[in-house]
Amino acid sequence: MHTREELTEAALGYVFAHGLLNLSLRPLAAAVGTSDRMLIYHFGSKARLIADVLELANRRVSEGMGDFAATARTPQQVVERAWQLMTAPQTDALARLYLELCALSVRDGARWAPAHRKLREPWLDLLHRRLVALKVPGRRATVLATLVLDTLDGLMLDRLVTGDAARVDAAARAFARLLAEPR
Amino acid sequence: MHTREELTEAALGYVFAHGLLNLSLRPLAAAVGTSDRMLIYHFGSKARLIADVLELANRRVSEGMGDFAATARTPQQVVERAWQLMTAPQTDALARLYLELCALSVRDGARWAPAHRKLREPWLDLLHRRLVALKVPGRRATVLATLVLDTLDGLMLDRLVTGDAARVDAAARAFARLLAEPR
DNA sequence: GGCAAAGTGTAGCGGTCGCTACGTACGAAG
DNA sequence: CTTCGTACGTAGCGACCGCTACACTTTGCC
Missing domain, CATH: 1.10.10.60 (Homeodomain-like)
Incomplete structure (x- = not known):
């Protein structure tokens, strides 16, 4: 039953x-x-x-995310916390599914892009809200949220395909450090 | 015949x-x-x-790339040239194929990861060589090449899925600018 | 010309796919 | 007790898949 x-x-x-x-x-x-x-x-x-x-997966994303960057005090820390969450074991399956949706969307956007967008949105919103809270000016916060999420996506992709966690982690740390300096 | x-x-x-x-x-x-x-x-x-x-596609990559960053004088310019080349119309189909291979590798790495790596390698090599030529110290050049390529991959993914070229271009420019500042 | 090898069309094999037709148990409602 | 909608098993449809058997023509070499 x-x-x-x-x-x-x-x-x-x-x-x-x-x-x-x-x-x-x-x-x-x-x-x-x-x-x-x-x-x-x-x-x-x-x-x-x-x-x-996919709708259930989407609910899981929002729940599992929590306020991962609540205690971050700089953009650098926001990136570090986000990367930490993305590379946590319990996020692994979700990340694979997300990247699978990316590829499907590239080939058949009409069918898959909406599902992809819904999985992406919670991350983008939270990043953006956190950057705004850190006094990053509005227009710049929007661009930076896109850049951060896209970069982390690219790093995740590398990590999942090559399995070389150490090398990709180093790149992620380097990215976070880039955001430590103003401008 | x-x-x-x-x-x-x-x-x-x-x-x-x-x-x-x-x-x-x-x-x-x-x-x-x-x-x-x-x-x-x-x-x-x-x-x-x-x-x-895929082998033919790989040859096309190497040919089509040329020395896209030959005249770049800073890491920022390297990124800008690479992004310019990646978003050129004639690279579009290749980028889609590359991202498709990423997704396939995530699910069946044993079968697809080698093809993915071969498509990726020419870009990584050229980025690394160019960064070294710009006097980026060895270890840092390796990490930076990974970061730059992964970031551009993530941006390409966003661009191809959402089709929002303007927003992603802004993020790419922001990324290039991050590399303008030392450390 | 003789003849083997290379190239090509037809037909079909065994398999998997999403999905459906059909029959039947079973519990609640009248 | 009858009736009826929900749940579920069996069997199979038609389409498509990668691939093959077989027969035929064409080609190149002696």
Whole structure:
């Protein structure tokens, strides 16, 4: 007796582990203890199932983020805290999913870009709010939030693909240090 | 009468346009004026065809790059030149392919990471050599090359997904400016 | 000319895909 | 007790996948 919520939960776990690329109903169903038949019964279509899973993932992002930079007193510290959170083990699966959505959006933006944007927005908002709180002037805070998030995305990408945590960590620290100096 | 080289060339064009995700032989064959049968005949397998296409793409990268930062006199100018080249129209398809390989590597590194690394290496090498030529000390040049390339990758990703060239360009300029200040 | 090798079309294999038709248990409502 | 909507299993549809068997033509070499 699986409810739709339970199935969504279990499916998110499966998607975290196996990705969205080449996701197919039958292995997913087997993994969560049901059948492709019942997934379609509950969700109506594969697209709807994926939409529900991504929405759940989105809620997880907002919850898991907390106010990671609440105690940061400089842009440098904001970046350091953000990087710390992004590279934490429990964020790993989410980061992979996020980068997967990036790639899918590049090829089929109409279908995937909205989901990508929704996963990105909480980070961007929090960075921006924190920079504003640190008295970074408005226009500059907007540009800097984009730069910081994009840079951390690029670093995460490198880290996940190469697995060379030490080298990428050094680059992340160098980036944070760049923000210590004014201008 | 298609030779293997001609087919590789045409296939690269198709991959640029349609991506590696869900690439299938029959539409590809139709687009390049042959049949799936003949693609297998010439390349032996789909995997081999993709390997050849990526190798060709790799040669295109090295050719197309030239010495984009030859006249740069500061790290800031290096970044500006690199960004200029990356966002040039003729690099667009290549950037999409590169980011696609990133995502594929995240999910199946054993299969895709080598191709990703080969596409990345020419950029990393050139950035590093240029930074060294600008008298950036050795260890710092290595870290900085990683940081610059990862940041530009992240910015490209944002640019390609959101299509908001103006906002991302502003962030790229801000990044270049960060490198203008010493330390 | 004889003949092997290279090239090419047709047809189809075994597999996976999302999804559906159909039948049936079962619990609540009348 | 009957009725009916929800839950679920079985079987399979039609499309597409990478790839192959086989027969045929064309080509190049002796």
